[in-house]
Amino acid sequence: MPDIKKILVTAAGAVMIGAAQAASAMFSTAEVDCERFPVMGVDVSHYQGEIDWSSLAQQNVKFAFIKATEGSGHVDEYAEKNLKNASETDILLSAYHFFSFDSAGETQAENFISVVDSEAIDMPPVVDIEYYADKRKDKPAKEETAEILRPLLEAMEEHYGEKPIIYTTLPVYYRYIRDGFSDYPLWIRSVNFEPEFVDWQFWQYSDKGELYGFSGDEKYIDLNVYKGSEEEFFGEYRNGGTEQ
Secondary structure: OOOHHHHHHHHHHHHHHHHHHHHOOOOOEOOOOOOOOOOEEEEEOHHHOOEOHHHHHHOOEEEEEEEEEEOOOEEOOOHHHHHHHHOOOOOEEEEEEEOOOOOOHHHHHHHHHHHOOHHHOOOOOEEEEOOOOOOOOOOOOHHHHHHHHHHHHHHHHHHHOOOOEEEEEHHHHHHHHOOOOOOOOEEEEOOOOOOOOOOOOEEEEEEEEOOOOEOOOOOOEEEEEEOOOHHHHHHHHOOOOOOO
16 A cells, blocks of 8 residues: 555655746745744855954854865865854854765765864764756766765764764755654755755755855855754754864
């Protein structure tokens, strides 16, 4: 007998993806209920250039995901500076690795671990898996992707002492993450509407944030919320995070 609940959730997910793609041409900031989700954060990379982290802290930024690495060899040029300077504020930190479909998970993990000290971050590390280049058109196989992603996640969990967070988009979530990696904390991108049909911990709701305090080529900054109260957020991550 077919799993009716799974069929309905899958259908709902397909509708959400279609709606997101249709709406993306019109707007790219979802409406957020700040009373339900009062904990706001950002994610940054070299695109934001020099960042005045104290200025971000003054704008109610409570957490930040900082790009560290990509694939098996690339290091974000601002990773070390951002981790150091952000640590001098009250903003809680994590760092993320941009997943490559084209290199081994083990060497990708080595790249990230070589850059991000476990004591430099307060929250679990992140693996960012999304389509790039021609991958949206020529989608990698699910099995081959899992063979790369699983050892990457496992190596990071072994090193940092807790499960990494997976960042992804709705299409990638439904293709690669939902069935094989649903036991990992989820940071979901949905810039058109609240992703109510997935069990997320962090939600990237805008790629058009207009905060001050950075001077890179990109004039916007990504905005995110935590799924819970400030008490729950700081209780989970302050003086916790990556302690082993």
